[in-house]
Amino acid sequence: MSAIAARLPLILNELRLPTVKRLWADLAAQSNKEGWPAERYLAAVMEHELAERETRRLERHRLESQLLPGKLLSSFDFTTVPSVSKAHVTALIEGDGWIDQGSNLLLFGPPGVGKSHLVCAIGYGLIDRGYRVHFTRTSDLVQRLQVARQEMRLPAEIARLDRFDLLILDDLSYVRRDQAETSVLFELIAARYERKSLALTANQPFSGWEQVFPEPTMTLAAVDRLVHHSTIFELNVESYRRRTAATANTTAGKKLKEKTD
Structure with a gap:
């Protein structure tokens, strides 16, 4: 038995089963003590392997997402x-039809209203359901695509x-056509159309x-x-940061007044 036990770590390394190892x-000690049948022991070790493999996969996908x-x-x-x-947001996370169909998600509203928070929350939820998600500032991605174009x-x-x-x-609204050639962004949108989903946040409406x-024609085409297959959220409310600052100022003012009264 000791010889078999000594060989097992090498075998499990070769099979890439770190959890079983x-x-x-x-x-095995618990199985021997409680008299498990072989099937139960095998199922137990493999269930642990699968569970930890899924945990590692989720951690890896959360890390690569850059959410x-x-x-x-x-x-x-x-x-x-x-x-x-x-x-509605929960339905987007739990209902995978829109992702499988390559539909899009568009979020509009002024700065500080929670667009990035909301879209990241949806992204985390989709990762938990087995999808792969990637978050990036539009300007960073445009620069990356511009370099790729220059390098053919x-x-x-x-x-x-x-x-x-x-x-x-x-x-998206922070990208400006006079900064560099932004037609690469249109090429990305066109390439993913009806195949892979995009989510965009923007401070400005389509206009x-x-x-x-x-070019105007490129704007219309994008x-x-x-919009063809999309869900649109309009978060036209006061900035969270502005509300927080106003609340803090009001609270500070009240405390100062109480001290001086």
Whole structure:
């Protein structure tokens, strides 16, 4: 028995079963003590392996997503954004049809109203359901695609992004066509159309997007592709940061008044 036990770690290394390697001896001792049938022992070690493999996969996908830390659905205050229903957002997370169909998610509103928080919360929820998500500032991605075009590998770079079921482009409104050639953004939108989902946050409505793309016709074509299969959230409320600052100032003013009274 000792010779077999000595060989097992090598075998499990070859089979890439680290959890079984770590737990087999304890489970074997429990199995021998309680008289488990072989089937129960085998199922027990493999269930542990599968569970930890799923945990590692989720950790890996959360890390690669680059979603903003802490921006979870549980910490989003829906009472401040009456136009957005928690039930609707939950349905987007739990209903995978829109992702499988390559539909899009568009979030509009002024800075500081929670667009990035909400889209990240949806991203985390989708990762938990087995999808791959990637979050990036739109300007950063445009620069990355511009470099790829200069190096004659733009199609390959866009194809690499296909591994993500949902690609989140944050702060589209901050991209300006006079900064550099932004037609690469249109090429990304066109390449993913009806195949892979995009989520965009923007401070400006569609009417302001002529500042992003080099030509009006390209703006219209990009909007048409994004809107064709999409869910749109409009978060047109006062900035959370502004509300917080106003509340803090009011509280400080009251405390000062109490001291001076």
